[in-house]
Amino acid sequence: MLKSLFSGVSGLQSHQVAMDIESNNIANVNTVGFKYSRANFSDLLAQTKAIATAPQGQLGGKNPLQVGLGSTVSSATRIFSQGSIQNSDKNTDVAIQGDGFFIISPDGGNTYKYTRAGDFKFDAGGNFVDNNGFITQGWLRDKTTGKVDSTAPITNIKIAPGLTTPASPTKEVVLKANLNSGPLVESYSHSYKVASSTPTDPATNVNLSTKTSAKDDNNLDVASGDVGVLFNETGEAFSLQNGQGVWASFRESQLTSTTAVSGGNGQNMDITLTLDDGTPVNITSTTPTTDPAQTATQNAQTFASKINQNSATTGVTATVRIDNNGDPFIDLSNDNSSSSASHNVRLTVNANDDSGLSTATETTAYRYQYDSAANGDTVAGSDKTFKTMADFRYALETEARNYNANNDGKYDNSISVEVNNEGKLLIQNPNAATGSNDEYTMNFKITALTTDPGGLTIPENSRFTSNLEALNSVIPAGSTGKAFSQSFNAATHSSSIDIFDSLGSKHTLRMEYRKTALDKATGSTWNMKVSVPSPATIDTIAPENEKLGSIRFNNDGSLATYTPPSISFSGNNGSAPDQQVALSFGTANGFDGMTSFDSASATSGISQDGFTGGDLVGIRIDQSGTLIGSFSNGRSFGLAQIAMAKFTNNEGLSTDGGNVFSQTANSGDPIIGTAATAGRGFIQSSALEASNVDLSRALTQLIVIQRGYQANGKTITTSDQLLQTLIGLKQ
Numbered sequence: 127m128l129k130s131l132f133s134g135v136s137g138l139q140s141h142q143v144a145m146d147i148e149s150n151n152i153a154n155v156n157t158v159g160f161k162y163s164r165a166n167f168s169d170l171l172a173q174t175k176a177i178a179t180a181p182q183g184q185l186g187g188k189n190p191l192q193v194g195l196g197s198t199v200s201s202a203t204r205i206f207s208q209g210s211i212q213n214s215d216k217n218t219d220v221a222i223q224g225d226g227f228f229i230i231s232p233d234g235g236n237t238y239k240y241t242r243a244g245d246f247k248f249d250a251g252g253n254f255v256d257n258n259g260f261i262t263q264g265w266l267r268d269k270t271t272g273k274v275d276s277t278a279p280i281t282n283i284k285i286a287p288g289l290t291t292p293a294s295p296t297k298e299v300v301l302k303a304n305l306n307s308g309p310l311v312e313s314y315s316h317s318y319k320v321a322s323s324t325p326t327d328p329a330t331n332v333n334l335s336t337k338t339s340a341k342d343d344n345n346l347d348v349a350s351g352d353v354g355v356l357f358n359e360t361g362e363a364f365s366l367q368n369g370q371g372v373w374a375s376f377r378e379s380q381l382t383s384t385t386a387v388s389g390g391n392g393q394n395m396d397i398t399l400t401l402d403d404g405t406p407v408n409i410t411s412t413t414p415t416t417d418p419a420q421t422a423t424q425n426a427q428t429f430a431s432k433i434n435q436n437s438a439t440t441g442v443t444a445t446v447r448i449d450n451n452g453d454p455f456i457d458l459s460n461d462n463s464s465s466s467a468s469h470n471v472r473l474t475v476n477a478n479d480d481s482g483l484s485t486a487t488e489t490t491a492y493r494y495q496y497d498s499a500a501n502g503d504t505v506a507g508s509d510k511t512f513k514t515m516a517d518f519r520y521a522l523e524t525e526a527r528n529y530n531a532n533n534d535g536k537y538d539n540s541i542s543v544e545v546n547n548e549g550k551l552l553i554q555n556p557n558a559a560t561g562s563n564d565e566y567t568m569n570f571k572i573t574a575l576t577t578d579p580g581g582l583t584i585p586e587n588s589r590f591t592s593n594l595e596a597l598n599s600v601i602p603a604g605s606t607g608k609a610f611s612q613s614f615n616a617a618t619h620s621s622s623i624d625i626f627d628s629l630g631s632k633h634t635l636r637m638e639y640r641k642t643a644l645d646k647a648t649g650s651t652w653n654m655k656v657s658v659p660s661p662a663t664i665d666t667i668a669p670e671n672e673k674l675g676s677i678r679f680n681n682d683g684s685l686a687t688y689t690p691p692s693i694s695f696s697g698n699n700g701s702a703p704d705q706q707v708a709l710s711f712g713t714a715n716g717f718d719g720m721t722s723f724d725s726a727s728a729t730s731g732i733s734q735d736g737f738t739g740g741d742l743v744g745i746r747i748d749q750s751g752t753l754i755g756s757f758s759n760g761r762s763f764g765l766a767q768i769a770m771a772k773f774t775n776n777e778g779l780s781t782d783g784g785n786v787f788s789q790t791a792n793s794g795d796p797i798i799g800t801a802a803t804a805g806r807g808f809i810q811s812s813a814l815e816a817s818n819v820d821l822s823r824a825l826t827q828l829i830v831i832q833r834g835y836q837a838n839g840k841t842i843t844t845s846d847q848l849l850q851t852l853i854g855l856k857q
Contacts, residue, residue, distance in 0.1 A: 130845040136196025137838030143199040144831050151819050159242030160817035168200040206776045209818040220244035221815040224807020226770040230260035243785035254283040258784045264769040276800045280769045289742040293630025296736030298708045308724035309363040314615040316549030320516045322542035335523035350516035355644045357615045366496040370587040373573045375462040375491035376526045379470045385482035386453035389422035391415050395429040395481040399440045400472035403581035426454035429481045441467035462491040465574040539564040551611040557604030565603035617641040619727035627701035630738030649681040661698040679722035685712045737761045747811035751801040770806045771796035
């Protein structure tokens with residue numbers, strides 16, 4: 127009978143413990159990071175009154191007879207289910223989404239404790255602490271590398287109040303951009319200026335042109351530009367191929383007859399004019415053989431009319447000139463103005479000709495043909511080849527001055543040809559050689575080129591021809607008249623970014639690109655000019671604030687090579703000299719930096735790693751637990767990182783109060799690392815993890831515990847009544 131009493135007592139005691147546990151859960155319903163516990167009941171040792179027996183013969187086996195002695199709470203299991211995440215307005219509040227614990231230390235890092243409550247703050251000393259004043263553990267930024275090393279031992283997280291960051295000089299500039307390789311560009315600049323050559327003294331030397339170099343804005347020699355890769359005023363590429371070009375002449379081609387035409391009937395003309403492609407055009411005519419008798423002038427007019435009937439093909443026009451004696455002469459001329467007719471006058475007089483003409487050739491129009499292998503040399507009185515704008519200017523000026531009227535061996539006219547600041551060819555006829563007989567009225571003509579010297583057909587380059595046709599004009603010697611072509615332009619692009627010296631001062635680094643060459647097999651080449659404002663320098667050659675280089679692309683648009691790979695920068699303002707700045711434009715044969723595709727030139731990304739000094743103005747925490755400082759210089763970088771611990775058995779941790787847990791023998795050792803790695807949860811900033819106590823479950827459990835307690839109490843009262851009955855048997 128006493129056993130039932132004690133069983134009831136044990137039941138009351140067990141339910142009292144369960145009541146204590148559940149009451150604690152409810153009490154912490156609003157405790158940040160709290161994890162509720164659950165009471166685990168178990169029965170006590172049972173009294174065996176009869177043991178179990180095995181079946182024997184015809185008698186079956188018997189089960190044991192055991193009487194239980196009550197119950198006890200064998201353990202309390204802490205439930206580490208995820209609590210809901212509640213946003214807050216405090217940027218140092220952090221919550222763990224997933225498994226893991228924050229590591230805190232009550233003694234400066236000698237011993238560790240663990241918590242899920244992320245209500246952290248900075249104290250007066252800059253320590254990152256919880257509400258108990260325990261310092262949060264993690265990793266600090268290495269001052270040498272500027273990085274947070276999460277493989278190092280953990281330490282107190284401390285960010286000094288009033289933290290400042292010193293200036294960091296730029297070490298690298300990274301550029302990602304495309305330079306347009308297509309036939310139509312939107313970004314272009316005028317060709318460089320190429321001056322006319324200075325006329326030599328006509329009394330001592332032949333006055334033909336000399337080569338002159340292109341000049342940049344600093345009046346320094348630069349490459350004038352391959353005409354084959356230049357563009358017109360609307361950004362359309364000339365795309366000159368070898369052999370393409372124009373006809374150009376500064377004077378009409380004229381043959382003046384010295385023999386008069388005779389009068390009389392039956393006079394014959396038998397001449398041949400040779401075309402540009404070498405084709406002969408035979409022109410014959412016979413004056414009337416019957417009366418009335420033909421005068422000399424009539425015969426000359428007949429012959430001239432016949433010649434003029436072929437002008438559309440030969441380009442040659444015949445005129446009748448009457449001298450002072452009244453004698454007629456036939457003069458031939460070609461103004462070289464028609465692209466469909468032949469140029470110059472190439473005359474052969476055949477046998478039995480009575481025209482008074484003589485076999486002769488007068489050449490003033492020449493082919494100016496593009497040749498990507500041309501060296502820039504030119505010879506007066508012959509067809510010309512050119513590659514660059516300087517070559518083309520030199521060839522034109524040489525031929526403009528190739529006129530010696532008095533055959534004295536001195537070609538002393540002063541026609542000038544230059545490329546001006548707007549990239550236009552400019553021709554002038556100023557008559558600088560006073561009293562010279564070699565000055566002439568310039569009748570400049572540009573026409574399309576469709577045949578080469580061998581007579582082979584050449585595709586006309588209409589864009590190149592159109593760009594030059596504006597030069598067609600008549601400029602008398604000694605006049606102020608000027609003839610301009612349309613502008614010649616180079617595809618260009620520029621990018622700029624501010625870099626910093628060791629004092630944190632800003633300097634604008636500008637990178638300018640100009641297309642200079644194209645190779646069908648290997649790709650394109652662009653010149654590059656890197657510059658900084660004075661007094662800063664990046665070169666030892668004047669101008670010291672500029673450095674020239676180049677960049678080359680493969681024929682698939684990928685980067686091939688570039689130079690210079692770096693610059694040596696000196697601010698000359700008291701900052702450290704010879705600051706090395708790497709120029710990172712991408713990897714060779716790759717598309718991760720500079721490219722050259724048929725799309726608009728544009729900079730898609732440019733960055734540098736320097737910055738000026740600044741004061742700490744704010745801190746935020748990212749999902750990895752990194753405390754990122756924002757400084758007044760606009761820079762942000764990690765100052766520290768919160769460490770997290772994971773245990774094999776979370777339920778084995780011991781609670782120390784204050785939302786703090788301690789390691790026990792059954793929890794296992796902490797596995798320390800960063801958030802969101804190796805099974806550890808990620809960190810959410812400006813948020814707290816609420817208690818995981820579910821009031822509906824807790825209150826229901828209270829009812830269950832209450833009823834269990836009442837039932838055990840009923841067991842005791844019932845046993846008492848039985849005892850009373852037993853005692854009453856004695857009376």
